[in-house]
Amino acid sequence: MRKVAIVGAGQAGLQLAHGLLQKGFSVTLVSDRTPEQFEQGRVLSTQCIFGDGLDTERRLGLNHWEGQGGEVETFSVNVAHPGVPGERLMHFSSPLEFHGHAVDQRVKFAGWLRAFQEAGGTVVMQAATPESVDDLAATHDLTLISAGKGDLGKLFRKNPERTPYDAPQRQCSLVYVRNAAPRKNGQGVSANLIPGAGEIFIIPGLTQDEQGRPLAYDSLLFEAIPGGPMDIFRDVKDPQELTAKLKDYIQQVIPWEAERLKDAELTDAQAWLMGGVKPEVRFPVATLPSGRPVMGLGDTVIVNDPITGQGSGTAAKAADHYLTRILERGDQPFDEAWMTQTFEDFYNDYAQFTCMWTNAMLAPPPEHVLNYFGAAQNVPSLAGLFCNAFNRPRTLFPWLGDPQAAADLVAEHTARAQANA
Ligand SMILES: Cc1cc2nc3c(=O)[nH]c(=O)nc-3n(C[C@H](O)[C@H](O)[C@H](O)COP(=O)(O)OP(=O)(O)OC[C@H]3O[C@@H](n4cnc5c(N)ncnc54)[C@H](O)[C@@H]3O)c2cc1C
Incomplete structure (x- = not known):
């Protein structure tokens, strides 16, 4: 039985851990949060995953929340008029051929972590350090780091050729709200581009209420150009105040979204997030002080700004790709050449397009x-x-x-x- 260690219980790490466990591997998963800490913590993302990414979860039976609400069936794009405040310059929308879904990562990661333990996986509750990663690498055939945007990512060097920006290009403000009225033309994502200011995304999703029952919600995700006219929420310290201010901004700048959000209110006290994401692609292999190689997965090696909503889907697809390659490897060693090739194939076949598109969206549209x-x-x-x-x-x-x-x-x-x- 081959032994694999995975550091980081997020979208990529949990999905790969389940996949390997199902195939008979001995899997050790290191998580810095218990299921309860996920459930009681701050929101992490808007986490909308589109059809092909959801298929990678379905193939492993991990689609535990499908059909309970929060499905994404349509996508609409609005461009605000730069000269006439509150008017739309452009609008188009389309049904999605393959529906998307957003399950609150607090609920999803807690559920997947419990299911992994119940299925016989080994979980080590610990904030891993480079030293503890080295110990894992000494006792496992393969060690993967899927610690998201956490500090362990610093083990992996930036690839400057694939990283056009050296700072966050947007300041994000996010709340989850309940009690929005249904959309008239089907449930879906609404992307609002406000020239010179940034973007506002309204994204359906599924979380849980205080009693653990399914609760459909909408994410209000503001992506403000730093220093621009929408970058006015940085100093807000209270989630209720942030919700009120975001709703007020929507009323003024994109009023076509305001009516259905009239009665919307925060889903829970932890349903807010602020900050910026620095887009970065890193080299996939890090060499530990002992000389042992470890491999990066998900956001640890490919971080994109949330503007295109691709991070979780890319992490899911990376986990799926790595799973296939690990299984194909049979008894051969997971050496540095194999790690590099596995990552390069994923980057060239899939991720490069996500990165190019996302980075292009951060610049003014040509x-x-x-x-x-x-x-x-x-x-x-x-x-x-x-x-x-x-x-x-x-x-x-x-x-x-x-x-x-x-x-x-x-x-x-x-x-x-x-x-x-
Ligand atoms: C505001 C915002 C909105 C977003 N919206 C979307 C969207 O709509 N659609 C989409 O596809 N993506 C979206 N994303 C991106 C998406 O959330 C991430 O890309 C995705 O979660 C990455 O998966 P991952 O497994 O690589 O990392 P994560 O899901 O972040 O998981 C990393 C895990 O590692 C753990 N960890 C960190 N350090 C350590 C350590 N030292 N030891 C042990 N464990 C550790 C963390 O606690 C976490 O559990 C959004 C991101 C943000 C910030």
């Missing part, structure tokens, strides 16, 4: 992207292509970075729509 959005208002297939790319970011390329390819695509879809009219 003209060809605004032209695409303009055309998508009248051509449903263009709207569908963009909205469904949240599931498959690769489909945004090459047009996202290539004005001619974008013009050709718009012309092709527009002509087809006119022919079918």
Whole structure:
């Protein structure tokens, strides 16, 4: 029986731990939080995962909360008018071919951690250090670090060629609210782009109420350009006050979202989060003082700004990819060459598109992207292509970075729509 140690019980670490345990591996999972600490702690994310990412969980039977609420069936994009406050310049939306789902990570990680222990996995409750990681590496065939944005990530060197920014590009403010009215055109994500200020995302999700019953909620995620007109919430110290201020801002700047949020209130006292995320891609292998290699997984080696809602989905897909490669490895050693190749294949086949797209979204949209959005208002297939790319970011390329390819695509879809009219 091969022995694998995983440090960090989050989206990637828990998912891979379950996958390996199901395949007969001896798995040690190091978590710095108990299930109760997850449940009672602050929210961690908006965690919306789209169809293909959810499939990786379903294949392991980890979709414990499916069908209980919070599903994401549609996606809509609004661009606020830069010259007329409170007006929309553009709007398009589309049903999602494969529905998304957001399960409060406090609930999900607590549930998955308990299920892992019940299934016979070994859990070590500890905040791992480089020294304790070295001890694990000495006694396991493979040691993975999936500690998210935690300090252990510093073991892994930044890859400067894949990291265009050296500071957070947005200041995030997040609350979960209940009692929003249902959407008129299906439950889904609403992305609101406010030129020069940032973005506001309203995302359905599922959490639990005080009695542990399923509770549907909406995330209000503000992504403010640092120093810009939306960057006014940094000093708020109280979640109720933050909720009131975010609702007030919505009323003033994107009033088309305000009516259904009229009675919305914080789901619980811990349902708020503030801060910035520094986008970074790191090299996948760290060498410990003993000379042993360990491998990074999830946010530890690929961190994206939340603006495209890709982090959990990418972590889920990375866990799925690593699982396949570990199983294929049979009895051969998990050496540095294997670690590097496993990561590179994931990056080249999938993650590079997520990173390129996310980093592009952090810059002001170029003209060809605004032209695409303009055309998508009248051509449903263009709207569908963009909205469904949240599931498959690769489909945004090459047009996202290539004005001619974008013009050709718009012309092709527009002509087809006119022919079918
Ligand atoms: C505001 C915000 C909104 C977001 N919205 C979305 C979204 O809508 N969709 C999406 O896909 N992604 C979203 N993300 C990103 C997503 O939450 C992360 O990318 C994802 O959780 C990463 O998974 P992971 O397993 O790599 O890390 P995590 O899920 O962060 O898990 C890391 C785990 O390691 C533990 N840990 C840390 N240090 C140690 C240590 N020393 N020892 C032991 N354990 C340790 C942590 O406690 C945690 O349990 C968002 C992020 C933010 C900040």
